[in-house]
Amino acid sequence: MDRGKVSAAEPYLPPAQPAPSSEFVLARLGAYWQALGVSDPDQIAALSEQALRRATESPEAPGLDAVARTLVAAGELLDDWLARALDLPRSSRELAAARAALLSGAAPNWPAALFAAPDEADTVLDALRAARAEPTPEPSPGAMPAQRIELFGSLASLRRLWRPQPRA
Numbered sequence: 001m002d003r004g005k006v007s008a009a010e011p012y013l014p015p016a017q018p019a020p021s022s023e024f025v026l027a028r029l030g031a032y033w034q035a036l037g038v039s040d041p042d043q044i045a046a047l048s049e050q051a052l053r054r055a056t057e058s059p060e061a062p063g064l065d066a067v068a069r070t071l072v073a074a075g076e077l078l079d080d081w082l083a084r085a086l087d088l089p090r091s092s093r094e095l096a097a098a099r100a101a102l103l104s105g106a107a108p109n110w111p112a113a114l115f116a117a118p119d120e121a122d123t124v125l126d127a128l129r130a131a132r133a134e135p136t137p138e139p140s141p142g143a144m145p146a147q148r149i150e151l152f153g154s155l156a157s158l159r160r161l162w163r164p165q166p167r168a
Helices: 003-008 022-035 041-057 066-086 093-103 112-116 117-132 156-162
Strands: none
Touching: 022 041, 022 066, 022 117, 041 112, 066 093, 066 112, 093 117, 112 117
16 A cells, blocks of 8 residues: 555545525524514514624624524524513523423414513513423432342243242
């Protein structure tokens, strides 16, 4: 084997991907908002513009392309609204439970509450509060008593049958 040919080979680099167009990013954002239950095109456009603005202001995340970075910004936009509207701490288990209640369809008209005045969104927020599951408690480590493991198999059954019985 000629090792000179192997070591002189150029490393394989995939071809560079062009940056996605803004129309493509907006189309993906529109599909994202529609999947979350936003059906009004004006609301989709307004939310998409806010998510695009957040994505450009956020620091570059390694490994994320423009579409993924914008979708992450859209999720953060939704979390910020939930945290502010429900008075929940950001990055908490309660916020995750509220997001799950929202995505479960507990408040189907939540996009209207997103753009409504604070006092007009009370019914949607009350529905989210009622549907929010209690988050699980923090795990608490504890000692588990040792348990004997009995294996079940045909040999174990035969041994039990042939075991001499004590005479009474």
